[in-house]
Amino acid sequence: MATAHHADHPTGLSRWLFTTNHKDIGTLYLVFAFTMAVIGGLMSLVIRAELWQPGLQLVDPHFFNQMTTVHALVMIFGFAMPGFVGLANWQIPMMIGAPDMALPRMNNWSFWILPFAATLLILGLFMPGGGPSAGWTLYPPLSAQGGIGTDFTLLSIHLLGMSSILGSINIIATILNMRAPGMTLMKMPMFVWTWLITAFLLIAAMPVLAGAVTMLITDRHFGTSFFDAAGGGDPVLWQHVFWFFGHPEVYILVLPAFGVFSQIIPTFARKQLFGYDSMVYATASIAFLSFIVWAHHMYTVGMPMAGELFFMYATMLIAVPTGVKVFNWISTMWRGSMTFETPMLWAIGGVFTFTIGGLSGLMLAITPVDFQYHDTYFVVAHFHYVIFGASVFGLFAAVYYWMPKWTGHMYNETLGKWHFWLTMLGFTLTFFPQHFLGLAGMPRRIPDYALQFTEFNQWSTVGAFMTIAAQFIFFYLAIKCMKGGERATDKVWEAADGLEWTLSSPPPYHSFTVAPKFK
Amino acid sequence: MSITFFRRLSGIVSRLILGVSLWFTAPAAFAAYGLNFQKPVTPIGHKLLELHNLILIICVVIFVIVFGFMFYSIFAHRKSRGHKAAQFHENTTLEVVWTVIPFVILVSMALPSTATLIEMDDTSKSDLTVKITGYQWKWKYDYPDHDFGYFSSLSTPRDQIENKATKGEHYLLQVDNPIVLPVGKKVRLLVTANDVIHSWWVPQLGTKKDAIPGFINEIWTRIDEPGIYRGQCAELCGKDHGYMPIVVTAVSAEDFTKWVAAQKDKAAADSAGGAKTWSKDDLMEKGKKVYATTCAACHGANGEGVGPFPKMIGSKIANGPLADHMNIVMHGKAGTAMQAFAAQLSDTDLAAVVTFERNGFGNKAGDTVQPSQVKALRK
Numbered sequence: 001m002a003t004a005h006h007a008d009h010p011t012g013l014s015r016w017l018f019t020t021n022h023k024d025i026g027t028l029y030l031v032f033a034f035t036m037a038v039i040g041g042l043m044s045l046v047i048r049a050e051l052w053q054p055g056l057q058l059v060d061p062h063f064f065n066q067m068t069t070v071h072a073l074v075m076i077f078g079f080a081m082p083g084f085v086g087l088a089n090w091q092i093p094m095m096i097g098a099p100d101m102a103l104p105r106m107n108n109w110s111f112w113i114l115p116f117a118a119t120l121l122i123l124g125l126f127m128p129g130g131g132p133s134a135g136w137t138l139y140p141p142l143s144a145q146g147g148i149g150t151d152f153t154l155l156s157i158h159l160l161g162m163s164s165i166l167g168s169i170n171i172i173a174t175i176l177n178m179r180a181p182g183m184t185l186m187k188m189p190m191f192v193w194t195w196l197i198t199a200f201l202l203i204a205a206m207p208v209l210a211g212a213v214t215m216l217i218t219d220r221h222f223g224t225s226f227f228d229a230a231g232g233g234d235p236v237l238w239q240h241v242f243w244f245f246g247h248p249e250v251y252i253l254v255l256p257a258f259g260v261f262s263q264i265i266p267t268f269a270r271k272q273l274f275g276y277d278s279m280v281y282a283t284a285s286i287a288f289l290s291f292i293v294w295a296h297h298m299y300t301v302g303m304p305m306a307g308e309l310f311f312m313y314a315t316m317l318i319a320v321p322t323g324v325k326v327f328n329w330i331s332t333m334w335r336g337s338m339t340f341e342t343p344m345l346w347a348i349g350g351v352f353t354f355t356i357g358g359l360s361g362l363m364l365a366i367t368p369v370d371f372q373y374h375d376t377y378f379v380v381a382h383f384h385y386v387i388f389g390a391s392v393f394g395l396f397a398a399v400y401y402w403m404p405k406w407t408g409h410m411y412n413e414t415l416g417k418w419h420f421w422l423t424m425l426g427f428t429l430t431f432f433p434q435h436f437l438g439l440a441g442m443p444r445r446i447p448d449y450a451l452q453f454t455e456f457n458q459w460s461t462v463g464a465f466m467t468i469a470a471q472f473i474f475f476y477l478a479i480k481c482m483k484g485g486e487r488a489t490d491k492v493w494e495a496a497d498g499l500e501w502t503l504s505s506p507p508p509y510h511s512f513t514v515a516p517k518f519k
Numbered sequence: 520m521s522i523t524f525f526r527r528l529s530g531i532v533s534r535l536i537l538g539v540s541l542w543f544t545a546p547a548a549f550a551a552y553g554l555n556f557q558k559p560v561t562p563i564g565h566k567l568l569e570l571h572n573l574i575l576i577i578c579v580v581i582f583v584i585v586f587g588f589m590f591y592s593i594f595a596h597r598k599s600r601g602h603k604a605a606q607f608h609e610n611t612t613l614e615v616v617w618t619v620i621p622f623v624i625l626v627s628m629a630l631p632s633t634a635t636l637i638e639m640d641d642t643s644k645s646d647l648t649v650k651i652t653g654y655q656w657k658w659k660y661d662y663p664d665h666d667f668g669y670f671s672s673l674s675t676p677r678d679q680i681e682n683k684a685t686k687g688e689h690y691l692l693q694v695d696n697p698i699v700l701p702v703g704k705k706v707r708l709l710v711t712a713n714d715v716i717h718s719w720w721v722p723q724l725g726t727k728k729d730a731i732p733g734f735i736n737e738i739w740t741r742i743d744e745p746g747i748y749r750g751q752c753a754e755l756c757g758k759d760h761g762y763m764p765i766v767v768t769a770v771s772a773e774d775f776t777k778w779v780a781a782q783k784d785k786a787a788a789d790s791a792g793g794a795k796t797w798s799k800d801d802l803m804e805k806g807k808k809v810y811a812t813t814c815a816a817c818h819g820a821n822g823e824g825v826g827p828f829p830k831m832i833g834s835k836i837a838n839g840p841l842a843d844h845m846n847i848v849m850h851g852k853a854g855t856a857m858q859a860f861a862a863q864l865s866d867t868d869l870a871a872v873v874t875f876e877r878n879g880f881g882n883k884a885g886d887t888v889q890p891s892q893v894k895a896l897r898k
Contacts, residue, residue, distance in 0.1 A: 229733020440553030446761030
């Protein structure tokens with residue numbers, strides 16, 4: 001490895017374009033992710049502003065549908081996934097005692113696909129006929145009706161999928177080959193474990209989505225009828241294939257966040273993780289189960305009884321390993337010596353909101369009552385509690401936890417706490433009332449609604465603007481922390497444990513040029 | 520696994536929680552807010568509400584216990600209170616317990632759910648069949664037992680949607696022709712779609728089923744009491760997904776028989792209209808109405824077009840050869856939301872609306888179409 005230690009560091013634009021360094025690429029991923037979060041966040045404000053009151057105020061229904069569709073795609077593929085890949089890039093080599101990722105050039109490529117894919121996705125909105133408007137799930141035959149904007153989206157999904165697969169291969173190769181001597185698999189940090197499992201999920205799930213998207217493209221342009229009943233196809237086939245990808249996808253978004261919680265809670269409870277082995281097994285069980293529950297997204301399509309029962313029972317089973325994880329985190333906190341710095345707040349907040357989302361998920365698993373919940377705001381509330389409540393909270397937790405290591409400066413703790421509490425309040429105000437809206441009968445994906453839903457929608461809109469406003473604190477704080485501030489020690493946190501804390505803050509350009517000793 | 524077994528089990532469990540669940544169903548203080556399901560009016564609707572309340576309460580109890588521990592810990596085990604970390608970890612007994620207990624809870628939820636699901640699935644021995652077809656963006660109700668059918672579209676005036684008029688009590692939840700069902704009868708509903716996937720949902724009946732082109736799904740309902748029950752399309756189906764409500768009018772068996780007879784008379788009168796020759800003024804007048812209910816959603820109330828949907832004013836097709844115009848209206852345009860209206864509209868309606876499009880909005884094609892010409896084109 002010593003020979004790879006070249007002194008030549010390009011500066012300016014070419015540093016970022018040609019970089020093969022895991023930290024630079026990690027930074028690129030994170031900057032990209034948060035840029036997309038701003039775009040997706042603005043779209044959510046368009047949605048919430050239109051839903052402030054009944055009637056059509058700001059946008060027409062066709063544009064509203066484009067906003068819900070692109071908001072979801074941007075947040076999932078542009079924000080949450082690249083955000084966690086950014087964390088993986090920064091942290092995995094440092095946590096396993098490696099100098100860099102295993103495949104640095106591919107690392108560069110897997111990042112630089114993203115800005116082009118994102119451009120394609122956003123450009124779709126400006127095409128004649130507008131962007132994709134069939135929802136992020138792109139159900140045909142509706143998605144077959146869209147204009148060229150839909151094709152932009154489909155090609156963008158292909159690119160995003162490629163990037164994810166390349167990134168995953170890199171992560172797997174790094175974790176399996178480059179651990180410090182003595183770090184057996186069952187001694188790896190939990191964040192590394194959850195990413196290893198996530199990377200396998202990505203490699204298994206993304207090609208399935210690519211297959212579905214390809215079939216949709218040929219249906220749209222080359223005269224095939226995979227999803228067209230009139231040509232002998234089956235519109236429900238899309239849903240099966242899509243959700244075979246889609247369900248593992250939600251665990252792709254959430255497992256790395258679980259890893260983050262499992263790093264942070266022991267640090268600030270000053271107590272080791274309660275059950276390391278059971279956490280690993282629970283994560284693996286969740287990953288396995290995620291591949292046999294896909295049809296719980298489609299109970300209302302008219303499946304045979306045997307299918308409905310199988311998917312109900314299998315889905316309910318996920319509650320068991322998920323419960324194991326939550327109980328583990330709480331047992332780790334139990335009789336610890338806790339302090340509540342910003343990363344700990346985000347982690348506890350994440351466990352809290354995720355558990356609410358998990359419990360509503362259990363309710364949604366029950367087939368007969370799902371007939372009432374399906375496609376209502378109850379579902380919207382549920383998945384925002386899971387994806388925002390776990391993934392995004394996990395992402396923020398991680399950024400606060402490792403930011404002093406990355407920049408060499410402590411962030412402003414007061415501002416960090418304001419960011420957390422305002423986001424928590426805004427988030428709750430936005431999404432908690434949506435449970436009630438759904439139960440009372442408000443369908444999702446509508447630009448206008450009956451009068452009885454007005455009050456809770458107004459709560460929700462106020463909450464959404466508050467949530468977005470709170471993020472300005474984060475951007476200010478992050479930029480300030482990059483520029484300067486109180487010097488961070490190498491260990492940063494009193495009880496931090498792991499190889500990354502043995503490096504200087506900020507760490508050297510090539511993390512470990514000599515493999516460290518691992519106890 | 521007999522149904523009675525599940526039913527008995529679920530009966531016991533649901534009675535146990537009924538007392539508690541009343542608290543959830545009657546929140547007088549929040550009357551305007553609607554915190555839970557709408558009041559059910561079918562046996563299945565009641566079952567679903569009970570089941571929902573049961574699992575909601577289980578979830579709330581789990582939540583309170585789990586976070587009771589967490590918040591106690593956050594309160595008591597903090598460094599600022601001088602608490603020292605106890606370095607325990609891993610306890611096989613505890614880990615087995617917290618794996619087994621959730622599993623047992625899950626089984627207790629799965630049993631009543633399975634019973635209810637089996638009951639919902641049984642569409643046999645029905646007294647009446649109604650076929651429901653989803654269209655962009657309206658519903659069609661066919662009564663195959665009685666040989667008639669009709670479309671049901673949103674009747675909320677455009678002015679209310681555009682905030683130019685005060686919104687009525689049933690804003691967005693009102694239609695021109697509701698589906699009429701008799702109370703106390705088991706009605707089998709066949710659900711399908713003509714273009715894209717829709718979903719027929721009436722919360723108070725406890726029914727939701729996707730309407731999928733090329734497939735026919737079955738559900739059943741038995742409404743307990745006469746009344747008007749409102750629902751909406753639940754599956755995103757394009758631009759006006761939010762504007763295709765469902766209104767069910769439940770009437771007594773006698774009233775239903777009378778209503779069926781009246782519908783048959785109306786159908787006969789409609790087909791008589793197809794035989795006569797219409798004047799241009801009559802065609803224009805009727806065409807204006809058909810345009811408003813069928814075409815205006817996309818092509819604009821004044822022919823101005825909406826978003827990506829083409830306008831009628833100065834349209835090449837409406838000012839071009841009649842044959843092309845008839846073709847696109849009757850057979851649609853593949854790959855777009857422009858449907859084949861031949862199957863949806865009568866000869867008279869088609870003749871009237873095409874005449875209206877060719878002569879309204881300042882278009883100057885000048886010609887008229889008679890129902891008999893449409894009839895000939897159908898062959």
